[in-house]
Amino acid sequence: MSAPEPGTRGAIVGIDLGTTNSLVAVYDEQGPRVLEADGVSILPSVVRYEQSPSSPGGVRTVVGVDAKDRAVEFPSRTLSSVKRLMGRSLSDARSDLDFLGYEVVEGTHGQARARVVFEDGSSREVTPQEVSGVILRTLKGLAESALGHEVGRAVVTVPAYFDDAQRQATRDAGRLAGLDVVRIVNEPTAAALAYGIGARAGADSTETIAVYDLGGGTFDVSILRLTPGGGEGETSFFQVLSTAGDTRLGGDDLDHLLVSMFAREIRALMAGGEADSSRLETGSTRNELDAFPASTRRALKMFAESVKCRLSEDESASVRIEINEGLVYERTVTRDEFEDLAAPPIERTLAACARAVRDARDQLGGAGVDAVILVGGSTRIPLVRRRVGEFFGVEPYTALDPDRVVALGAAVQGGILSGAASGSLLLDVIPLSLGVETSGGAVAKLIVRNSSAPARATEMFSTGVDGQTSIKLNIVQGEREMVEDCRSLGEFELSGIPPMPAGIPQLEVEFLVDTNGVLRVSAHERRSGKRASLQVVPNHGLTGAEVDRIEAESFAHAREDMTRHRVVDLIANSSLDLKWIGERFERYGDRLEEAQRQDLRARIAELGEMVERARADWRSVDPNEFHASKEALDLASVRLQEISISESLRGDGA
Numbered sequence: 001m002s003a004p005e006p007g008t009r010g011a012i013v014g015i016d017l018g019t020t021n022s023l024v025a026v027y028d029e030q031g032p033r034v035l036e037a038d039g040v041s042i043l044p045s046v047v048r049y050e051q052s053p054s055s056p057g058g059v060r061t062v063v064g065v066d067a068k069d070r071a072v073e074f075p076s077r078t079l080s081s082v083k084r085l086m087g088r089s090l091s092d093a094r095s096d097l098d099f100l101g102y103e104v105v106e107g108t109h110g111q112a113r114a115r116v117v118f119e120d121g122s123s124r125e126v127t128p129q130e131v132s133g134v135i136l137r138t139l140k141g142l143a144e145s146a147l148g149h150e151v152g153r154a155v156v157t158v159p160a161y162f163d164d165a166q167r168q169a170t171r172d173a174g175r176l177a178g179l180d181v182v183r184i185v186n187e188p189t190a191a192a193l194a195y196g197i198g199a200r201a202g203a204d205s206t207e208t209i210a211v212y213d214l215g216g217g218t219f220d221v222s223i224l225r226l227t228p229g230g231g232e233g234e235t236s237f238f239q240v241l242s243t244a245g246d247t248r249l250g251g252d253d254l255d256h257l258l259v260s261m262f263a264r265e266i267r268a269l270m271a272g273g274e275a276d277s278s279r280l281e282t283g284s285t286r287n288e289l290d291a292f293p294a295s296t297r298r299a300l301k302m303f304a305e306s307v308k309c310r311l312s313e314d315e316s317a318s319v320r321i322e323i324n325e326g327l328v329y330e331r332t333v334t335r336d337e338f339e340d341l342a343a344p345p346i347e348r349t350l351a352a353c354a355r356a357v358r359d360a361r362d363q364l365g366g367a368g369v370d371a372v373i374l375v376g377g378s379t380r381i382p383l384v385r386r387r388v389g390e391f392f393g394v395e396p397y398t399a400l401d402p403d404r405v406v407a408l409g410a411a412v413q414g415g416i417l418s419g420a421a422s423g424s425l426l427l428d429v430i431p432l433s434l435g436v437e438t439s440g441g442a443v444a445k446l447i448v449r450n451s452s453a454p455a456r457a458t459e460m461f462s463t464g465v466d467g468q469t470s471i472k473l474n475i476v477q478g479e480r481e482m483v484e485d486c487r488s489l490g491e492f493e494l495s496g497i498p499p500m501p502a503g504i505p506q507l508e509v510e511f512l513v514d515t516n517g518v519l520r521v522s523a524h525e526r527r528s529g530k531r532a533s534l535q536v537v538p539n540h541g542l543t544g545a546e547v548d549r550i551e552a553e554s555f556a557h558a559r560e561d562m563t564r565h566r567v568v569d570l571i572a573n574s575s576l577d578l579k580w581i582g583e584r585f586e587r588y589g590d591r592l593e594e595a596q597r598q599d600l601r602a603r604i605a606e607l608g609e610m611v612e613r614a615r616a617d618w619r620s621v622d623p624n625e626f627h628a629s630k631e632a633l634d635l636a637s638v639r640l641q642e643i644s645i646s647e648s649l650r651g652d653g654a
């Protein structure tokens with residue numbers, strides 16, 4: 001381990017110290033990234049205490065996955081969710097105590113403390129600061145392993161509603177971990193910074209941002225105002241206008257709703273009755289579950305969570321549980337069914353959003369929010385995204401991983417404070433072209449490099465194969481003509497298109513880069529009305545030097561790339577022509593004069609051979625000859641097309 005480079009004092013890392021999970025991130029020349037060491041990047045905020053005569057103080061701690069996974073074995077000495085106790089008195093924290101598996105007692109000045117009880121009956125009291133300090137020390141070690149040098153300074157995030165005592169407790173935890181906490185940042189502010197909001201020089205107007213954070217056990221929403229700093233180099237600042245939320249609402253509630261449904265149906269099955277699929281009220285979970293041993297309850301919760309997560313991707317998810325010999329519970333849950341179940345808790349979050357908007361009303365002066373950011377694992381649920389978008393009237397930002405966005409933003413703040421963020425790629429111009437893969441691996445560029453943001457472009461596409469019911473869109477960045485020489489930013493699929501002949505679907509693809517550099521790609525098939533979209537932040541992970549290299553390479557390969565792109569397009573278009581003309585030739589060929597027929601046959605054969613050759617090796621054809629051959633076929637087929645059109649007008653349906 002080396003000391004930080006002389007003169008730099010090293011990076012300032014960003015830490016998301018969460019109720020359930022914690023992460024550490026850094027900002028370097030590639031932008032912000034979450035750090036990983038030994039396969040760990042998301043550290044469960046769980047600490048187990050073990051007696052260890054050889055360790056200082058006679059105890060040692062185990063932090064993270066192992067502590068979390070074995071919490072049920074050692075409930076009295078495994079501490080989780082200590083964030084709920086930070087800087088709070090025992091009486092303030094009382095409402096939270098039922099949900100903690102360990103004992104909480106009153107310490108000095110009435111402060112809440114955890115009591116760890118060992119198997120031999122001995123115990124030890126620890127402050128929430130100490131426990132958080134243990135988590136922070138683990139994150140410090142993780143960052144040092146990942147970076148290869150010491151880390152001494154950090155930006156740590158806290159919920160916007162934390163009071164001074166809670167913020168001070170967080171600073172103290174950092175000190176105990178050997179970290180200088182240079183700044184405490186509100187979690188919603190960090191989320192906004194991760195999207196580049198407020199970090200760019202030259203933002204010229206005030207913006208209002210809503211941050212909707214739905215995790216496993218808590219929900220909060222904040223309305224922020226960004227006031228730009230004016231001139232270049234001036235820092236913009238965020239102000240929290242209002243917050244609202246529910247510290248007892250999250251993804252776990254959705255798991256419980258599914259668990260009670262499963263439990264009730266299993267009981268009906270065991271009783272020999274038909275499984276009744278009508279829904280349960282939220283409150284009845286406990287009763288439904290009383291009939292099952294703890295291990296079954298845990299298994300049901302695991303099944304429920306996995307069904308819930310799969311339904312964020314798929315339209316349905318199945319479970320199969322062997323209850324006992326010969327008795328198997330099998331259940332397929334559809335997304336619609338889950339959405340009916342999940343709607344009431346999700347509507348409760350929107351009621352909190354309405355409160356937050358109301359509380360900020362005076363400062364908002366009737367204006368709406370300009371951007372909505374989603375934070376927390378539960379915001380992957382499509383219904384959450386849809387309803388939040390509808391509520392605020394703005395499509396929410398989803399480009400960044402909702403579990404990482406706060407840590408990434410803390411790292412951006414660290415980067416700004418240490419000077420690493422200057423000269424970054426958070427620019428007003430789009431440094432590299434953005435496009436979509438077309439048939440044959442060519443790239444259609446929709447937004448060209450050096451366009452200024454915001455930018456919008458649309459283009460129409462269609463299918464290349466008959467009866468295609470889904471279209472995959474690969475979004476790429478770069479200056480070269482072929483996908484294999486560009487950087488793929490992400491893929492999504494537009495499915496559910498009714499089968500139609502090739503070339504008939506009308507696919508409108510729109511690219512929109514907003515002022516924060518977030519790219520939103522949406523695809524809309526006009527005949528069926530089907531839509532799908534994707535968001536990405538194209539500039540993450542790119543340095544200025546890489547942009548320069550990509551540009552230089554595009555010049556070096558320009559001629560070859562253009563030729564290849566042309567050949568690939570000719571293959572696609574000629575194939576469609578051959579198919580269309582071939583079909584009509586079969587049908588109406590006998591109505592042509594013999595000379596025309598022979599000419600057309602020769603042209604079809606010639607172009608067909610050209611396509612085959614180009615498919616085998618694009619270099620083996622001369623694109624000008626190829627183009628001429630296609631034109632010749634088009635010309636030779638004019639009479640055939642006339643016949644076909646007049647037949648179709650007569651209702652032949654050709």
Ligand code: AMP
Pocket residue numbers: 020021214215216217250251252305308309310312375376377378379380381402403
């Ligand atoms: P967090 O507290 O932010 O880590 O969020 C954890 C919650 O997000 C848990 O309730 C998870 O079950 C939930 N979650 C994570 N991934 C998904 C997903 N793909 N779909 C639905 N919920 C998810």
